[in-house]
Amino acid sequence: MSDDGERGMPGKGLVQGLAVTFKTMTQRSTTQQYPDVEPELPPRSRGVIALTEENCTVCMLCARECPDWCIYIDSHKEEVVVPGAARSRQRNVLDRFDIDFSLCMYCGICIEVCPFDALHWTPEFEYAETDVLDLLHDKNRLGEWMRTVPPPPAHDVLGEPSKEEATAARKAAGPGAATAAKTARPPVRRPEAPESGR
Secondary structure (H helix, E strand, O other): OOOOOHHHHOHHHHHHHHHHHHHHHHHHOOOOOOOOOOOOOOOOOOEEEEEEEEOOOOHHHHHHHOOOEEEEHHHEEEEOOOOOOOOOOEEEEEEEEEEEEEOOOOOOHHHHOOOOOEEEEOOOOOOOOOHHHHHHEHHHHHHHHHHOOOOOOOOOOOOOHHHHHHHHHHHHHHHHHHHHHHOOOOOOOOOOOOOOOO
């Protein structure tokens, strides 16, 4: 059996391809004059990773979860004397936080797993270097990118309040309001009896 019936008219594919070409030729092309004109990027685009050093607790989650192993972290322990405490406490102090952007594949896993919001996406993409060794950004250079981090999107008005907002509202209402809200029960609505049809 031949498939001539299913193939249709000879040259049909050529005609369809030329139709797409002519349709594209008639449309006006949009050329962005980069680098003279800055491109309009989406607000949450993935450019470079920025670091808030004060938020980093050296938990090493980002370095452990990185599939490329391009995050290098060093730290030391420091004793902190707390007034009124029986003994001094220890805390980790960040010595080194480097990201090798020549290895990074911009998957965003490090930003997702960070429990203290120390890592952020910035839309900046102009950090090309002539030497590949200069793509290793230290904590100071990663901190400089923080000024370009866009603000978070606005909270949905119809959504639930964040934990911080709920806690602040409870504190503002006072200690009696929290127990009253727990003991208060919503009114019970009884289903209406269906009308009997005659």
